[in-house]
Amino acid sequence: MQTTNINNTPEQVQVQQRIQSFVLLNRIPTTDLKNLGFIDPTVVALIPEDIAQYFHAIAFAQKNNVLSVALANPFDPIARDVIQKRTGFKIDISYANVESIDAEIDKFYSQKVNLEESMKELVNFEVDDEKEEDNEEQLRIEAEDAPAIKFVNLLLLQASQDRASDVHIEPQEKEVKIRLRVDGILREISPPPKRMQSGIISRIKILGGLDIAERRVPQDGRTKIKILGRQIDIRISSLPTIYGEKIVMRILDKGSISLNIDDIGFENDLMTKFKNVLSLAHGMVLVTGPTGSGKTTTLYSALNYVNSPEKNIITVEDPVEYRLKGINQIQARPQVGLTFAAGLRSILRQDPDIVMVGEIRDKETAEIAIKASLTGHLVLSTLHTNDAVSTVIRLINMGIDKYLICSALSLIIAQRLTRRICLHCKTKYTPDEETMLRLHTLQIDTTGYNFYKGTGCDHCGGTGFWGRMAIYEFFFINSEIKEMIINDASEETIRKRGTELGMESLLHHGMKKVKEGRTTIDEVLRIV
Secondary structure, three states, X not given: OOOOOOOOOHHHXXXXXXXXXXXXXXXXXXXXXXXXXXXXXXXXXXXXXXXXXXXXXXXXEEEOOEEEEEEOOOOOHHHHHHHHHHHOOEEEEEEOOHHHHHHHHHHHOOOOOOHHXXXXXXXXXXXXXXXXXXOXXXXXXXXXXXXXXXXXXXXXXXXXXXXXXXXEEXXXXXXXXXXXXXXXXXXXXXXXXXXXXXXXXXXXXHHOOOOOOOOOOOEEEEEEEEEOOEXXXXXXXXXXXXXXXXXXXXXXXXXXXXXXXXXXXXXXXXXXXXXXXXXOOOEEEXXXXXXXXXXXXXXXXXXXXXXXXXXXXXXXXOOOOOOOOOOEEEEOEHXXXXXXXHHHHHHOXXXXXXXXXXXXXXXXXXXXXXXXXXXXXXXXXXXXXXXXXXXXXXXXXXXXXXXXXXXHEEEEEEEEEEEEEOOOOEEEOOOOHHHHHHHHHOOOOOOOOOOEEEOXXXXXXXXXXXXEEEEEEEEEOOHHHHHHHHOOOOHHHHHHHHHHOOOOOXXXXXXXXXXXXXXXXXXXXXXX
């Protein structure tokens, strides 16, 4: 069968019907893209957009050297050959109807525009000389100025296309620095002229519902926008600096994050144990790690898993990052007395089954959370510690009684996010002597390892990385560990026994990902 560029003409509708008949006759596997669940955008991007559109093809899974591809015409040998050559993978083909494939193409790909060049056009745009703006009317006029609106729109579009989690607008003495955080790393992009500073900042503050006339104190706001058909939440924070207000926009793209518990990357045996802990009627689960390590996503995925009409689930968060259907979410407001501790007290009077506290920041919150877990509630929360075992020591140092910690805690998960090697420019390499010596010092045996890195290409913006994945450390609080805590065992002694009982450290889990060729040594050593 020849290559068919499928459209919706009557003739092509007949072609589609014939293909569907052949699919049934030849028992070709069919993929239901609508109900497939989370599809990794990095896998979709393995097929270039022009090829995906021409052949009506979408990549939806990749394992080892095999790429799973849904085709509207699975009998097209040219499509198979072209995709195989362009991606470098063996192709496992299934059938999906053209409408569902085109919908996925529209969702994952975007019409590429040269945003860098578009922004550079604004640099030479003629505007009035810079002056002090002392009144709200002048600021509002500048915020509604066409160049300011265009620049902010382009900036948000570029942030979305580049998968940025944060946008930083940083006034300097003679310039305005613009940086995007992509895969956890900040990088600069083309800045606007200094003259546009107040217009751009005022425009963003208006979008976030902030007071544009108030520039002396920090402010926080949020807004929702639609970019290329995708709903995106934006949290906006302003901070006065000596050269003007610094703005940070946190991009929360619901379409790019799966809150399905099976998509968070736990290995099968750990996932089974995690689900078993979540099925308990009471107990406490803590997820630890630095800011930006995916703690909230892990907790939200857990809440989605346990969510049912039979359970009353209430959270207190600061801020509420994602709105979850069927779950009662409270926004903490310390300025009016609604702290985590106060919110938690109120929650416990609301007959909850499961409680999530955004973060344990002080002794009072920790005590209430622990007592809640001891009185028949499953409690989920986060804590800022370096690893799982040090979380126990942190709680003790907060002044929490050891017997309460032992009675309440069920599981501690420490996690980090590491960048994944770009599959388009992935290549084998030999680490330098200094790196190997460091691994030897850390007692890491690299026998049998093949090392990979990304050399940098257009797909990954020259970084050698595309997307991130999580590495974990699971610390189950069993009876032996509880006894050690009660008997004042040292952190190192507890950690050693935990390892003997099967706990895998963040470093060792990260090195497993290095051995699998999914990330680099430097990445793992950077984050653990």
